[in-house]
Amino acid sequence: MNHSGAGSDDIRAVEITKDRNGIGLVVLRNHRGASARVSLHGGQLLSWKWERGEELLFTSSKAIISPLKPLRGGIAICFPQFRNRGSLEHHGFARNKMWVIEQDPPPLPTDSGEKAHIDLLLKPTEDDLKIWPHSFELRLRVSLGGNGYLTLISRVRNVNSKPFSFSFAYHTYYSVSDISEVRVEGLETLDYLDNLHNQERFTEQGDALTFESEVDRVYLDSGSSGVAVLDHEKKQTIVIRKEGLPDVVVWNPWEKKSKAIMDLGDEEYKQMVCVDGAAIEKPITLKPGEEWTGRLDLSVVPST
């Protein structure tokens, strides 16, 4: 199936195809050469290319492409649990499930129509309900703008008769030239929980986060002000804006841990950094019938 041209200048081009394992794959393109690829496995973003055809997301050369495993790279949806903060599998089950394309989702208040987009839906199976007994609908809209920018909007609806709580993260691997040349700005003065120190709470003292060793932190309450990933060598800055996602996770495994991660090359920690918009410290609680929305807007600007 291939449908395009819903916009007068071909802004919207959406191609629905299959990957080499036969899993549904959606490719979004704009008329200026930007593209995004989304897998129905996990609602996982596999790739985001900007106008110059440059890949902005990192995927490991050792990534295991299997319907049963999370992919090392791209953007994964962590739901309903972050990390090991609960009894479910690491980062929750959503990233390992098959999602479906939703042709006619409930409308979003911010619909602009100026974007190529796709709507995905995840509902629990009988087996999922045995491990997490809460009926939910998890929707993901992935949009690619005419300017190449990417927007992810997730909605969680409680279709149960009892309240439930969850955590959420857009676990995002950015591709960088060299981690030693990278700065993350927008986290200064924030408190963070350090996963390398039993989630102890510290306060960020520097005016930017740079990398010299393993980092695994959850920055708290960063609000909707932007976070920027500056790559000096690429002369490029990725700007992350978010709504409904107070926390920011920053992760780089560095040398020793990279060697222990089977699906990551020994030296690949130099080419990646994870900066995730998330809701972790204060889990979201939904009463029956309520819905939560978490939005991530990613843009790229040249820098010196």
Ligand SMILES: O=P(O)(O)OC[C@H]1O[C@@H](O)[C@H](O)[C@@H](O)[C@@H]1O
């Ligand atoms: O290997 P996974 O499950 O994708 O997780 C990778 C990392 O993801 C980060 O978000 C966590 O803070 C780290 O603790 C974790 O190691």
